[in-house]
Amino acid sequence: MKSSLLTAQNVIIQGITGAHGAFHAQAMKNSGTGIVAGTSPNKAGQFIDTIPVYNSIKDIQKDFTVDISVIFVPPAFAKSAIIEAISAKIPLIVCITEGIPIHDMLQIKQHLEKGSSTLIGPNCPGVLIPGNNKLGIIPAHLSLPGSVGLVSRSGTLTYEAMDGLTRRNIGQRYIVGIGGDRIPGTSFIDTLALFESDPTVEQIVMIGEIGGTSEIEAADYIHQHVTKPVYAYVTGHHAPEGVQLGHAGAILGSADESAVAKTQYLAQCNVHTANSITQLVKMIPA
Amino acid sequence: MKLLEYEAKHLLASANIQTPRSFIVDVNSLPSFLPVVLKSQVPIGGRGKAGGIAVVYTSEEYTLNTSRILSLDIKGFTPKQLLAEELINIERELYLSLLIDRRSASIILMAHTNGGVEIEENHVDDFLRCSLTDKNLLAAGEQLAEYFDLPEKSFVLQDLVKNLYACMIKNDATLLEINPLILTKDGEIVAGDCKMELDDAAAFRHPEWNFEDEAAEVNFVTLDNQGTVATIANGAGLAMATVDAVADAGLVPANFLDIGGGANESSVLAAFKRIMEYPNIDAIIINIFAGITRCDEIAKAIIAARTQINALPPLYIRLAGTNFEQAVELLTAEQITTLSTLESCIEAVKTKGKS
Numbered sequence: 001m002k003s004s005l006l007t008a009q010n011v012i013i014q015g016i017t018g019a020h021g022a023f024h025a026q027a028m029k030n031s032g033t034g035i036v037a038g039t040s041p042n043k044a045g046q047f048i049d050t051i052p053v054y055n056s057i058k059d060i061q062k063d064f065t066v067d068i069s070v071i072f073v074p075p076a077f078a079k080s081a082i083i084e085a086i087s088a089k090i091p092l093i094v095c096i097t098e099g100i101p102i103h104d105m106l107q108i109k110q111h112l113e114k115g116s117s118t119l120i121g122p123n124c125p126g127v128l129i130p131g132n133n134k135l136g137i138i139p140a141h142l143s144l145p146g147s148v149g150l151v152s153r154s155g156t157l158t159y160e161a162m163d164g165l166t167r168r169n170i171g172q173r174y175i176v177g178i179g180g181d182r183i184p185g186t187s188f189i190d191t192l193a194l195f196e197s198d199p200t201v202e203q204i205v206m207i208g209e210i211g212g213t214s215e216i217e218a219a220d221y222i223h224q225h226v227t228k229p230v231y232a233y234v235t236g237h238h239a240p241e242g243v244q245l246g247h248a249g250a251i252l253g254s255a256d257e258s259a260v261a262k263t264q265y266l267a268q269c270n271v272h273t274a275n276s277i278t279q280l281v282k283m284i285p286a
Numbered sequence: 287m288k289l290l291e292y293e294a295k296h297l298l299a300s301a302n303i304q305t306p307r308s309f310i311v312d313v314n315s316l317p318s319f320l321p322v323v324l325k326s327q328v329p330i331g332g333r334g335k336a337g338g339i340a341v342v343y344t345s346e347e348y349t350l351n352t353s354r355i356l357s358l359d360i361k362g363f364t365p366k367q368l369l370a371e372e373l374i375n376i377e378r379e380l381y382l383s384l385l386i387d388r389r390s391a392s393i394i395l396m397a398h399t400n401g402g403v404e405i406e407e408n409h410v411d412d413f414l415r416c417s418l419t420d421k422n423l424l425a426a427g428e429q430l431a432e433y434f435d436l437p438e439k440s441f442v443l444q445d446l447v448k449n450l451y452a453c454m455i456k457n458d459a460t461l462l463e464i465n466p467l468i469l470t471k472d473g474e475i476v477a478g479d480c481k482m483e484l485d486d487a488a489a490f491r492h493p494e495w496n497f498e499d500e501a502a503e504v505n506f507v508t509l510d511n512q513g514t515v516a517t518i519a520n521g522a523g524l525a526m527a528t529v530d531a532v533a534d535a536g537l538v539p540a541n542f543l544d545i546g547g548g549a550n551e552s553s554v555l556a557a558f559k560r561i562m563e564y565p566n567i568d569a570i571i572i573n574i575f576a577g578i579t580r581c582d583e584i585a586k587a588i589i590a591a592r593t594q595i596n597a598l599p600p601l602y603i604r605l606a607g608t609n610f611e612q613a614v615e616l617l618t619a620e621q622i623t624t625l626s627t628l629e630s631c632i633e634a635v636k637t638k639g640k641s
Contacts, residue, residue: 156523237526
């Protein structure tokens with residue numbers, strides 16, 4: 001993932017006339033993001049705030065070049081919205097929508113492989129570059145420009161960590177919520193690669209969760225490719241164990257997916273680990 | 287959503303996959319046929335070892351075992367249903383499953399020649415694994431026939447793979463496991479047991495879904511019934527982090543609760559009522575960091591809880607994010623104070639305990 005992808009200017013909102021879309025389109029615009037238009041089927045000609053509404057991305061592209069789309073479409077229509085954006089060759093798609101069926105994500109992944117777009121999310125708070133772009137729902141007033149690269153699977157913990165850093169007067173360069181779904185568009189590794197290669201990032205903060213193996217893969221990547229200091233917290237140390245149905249999951253993923261196991265593995269890979277979010281925020285040098 | 291065996295087999299049968307002849311036990315009626323194997327319907331493995339399965343030949347055995355199994359406690363679950371199936375002459379017990387692999391973002395098929403309850407004893411590398419798409423189903427069926435060493439069943443297994451794949455897609459299943467997959471002495475291939483998990487997120491396109499989902503409710507989990515600190519948070523990550531922080535401070539969290547994005551007054555009020563069922567709660571920590579959620583909605587719920595619930599334990603409230611100012615205005619009017627961080631909430635709970 002390249003920095004220019006996240007800092008590009010012409011942003012559209014898919015699903016701009018819905019309650020969440022309208023509310024957050026204004027919030028994004030107010031924090032200086034270049035929102036040029038929005039889509040909503042059969043609502044062309046309306047305005048949200050001063051943002052013009054179009055029926056489709058194709059229609060917008062007659063009037064504007066589109067660099068980024070932020071999606072607030074309800075889950076039942078999110079698959080078509082994402083595929084519409086991929087077909088329109090929009091370089092960056094940020095999907096906030098929570099609750100997209102996993103079989104829809106399998107199809108979306110196939111479209112992503114064939115297309116040229118990068119997808120962040122779904123089920124994520126999006127991206128915030130303090131003082132630059134707000135692509136999603138991360139509360140910008142709690143951020144502070146600086147040099148931390150923050151990546152998180154959890155939306156609310158993204159805010160928590162950002163707020164904690166700002167209170168300690170530690171600024172952030174990128175805040176990226178990759179989302180908590182089982183099949184995300186962008187992984188920890190894609191984001192860590194950006195943080196490592198971008199000279200404006202000096203420290204990296206990573207927040208994981210129980211379940212899946214993406215933190216383990218990230219740990220291996222950090223061990224081999226990341227030279228900057230990484231601070232991590234995997235939430236769910238005291239979470240109850242889920243009842244696994246059948247044997248297939250255990251056979252496929254023989255790795256331990258608990259927060260404790262992941263934390264230990266990250267520590268072995270030279271990552272500074274914390275056991276709580278407050279501890280994480282405290283351990284980052286100012 | 288985890289289906290019970292009889293529900294899963296019903297979906298298999300609808301997809302033209304062979305299942306044993308069966309009926310659901312009605313304690314007030316005679317069996318439709320005998321002999322049968324009685325199988326307790328619980329959303330957890332290990333029921334056989336817990337006595338939840340019995341082969342019965344006579345009406346006396348049937349009546350005796352029916353009432354015995356229906357009153358069992360199987361790892362915390364009492365069977366609500368009892369499935370009765372014909373006895374099958376087993377030649378071989380195989381293993382076959384379809385599931386979604388996160389890493390490759392694809393549906394994969396896994397199989398083993400040595401199926402049954404000890405399936406996890408097999409070495410993980412011995413399983414046949416292949417990625418399925420709608421274009422390679424017949425090839426996968428052929429590969430399966432070769433792997434099972436059943437060349438004469440090639441067409442049958444091709445159909446089976448094709449039908450299982452269709453069943454998975456049609457029902458938005460995330461797991462479909464047949465263990466054992468039985469080769470009968472008559473040379474038929476039958477689904478002996480089936481575990482199926484459906485994607486709750488897809489419920490909007492399945493008005494037909496009407497299952498007994500006993501293992502449901504992931505958003506509210508009791509951690510310790512005797513715990514002293516209850517937690518309310520939004521987002522699974524923050525909810526887990528709140529519990530981690532409470533436990534890390536040496537306090538005993540009673541529950542995990544994620545009120546979810548877009549929570550409103552009534553859903554939060556319902557959460558308060560559930561928390562009041564715990565006997566030892568002396569503090570409730572409310573930790574909300576609103577993105578899509580709006581703090582003022584939470585504030586309204588807190589105010590409603592204070593008026594509607596008797597003997598509400600002290601609240602330690604931390605709100606931040608969207609519509610924070612409106613929330614503080616509402617709460618201040620009711621003389622309710624908030625704290626600025628989770629850490630300060632926890633400190634306040636600890637200090638109170640000492641005083």
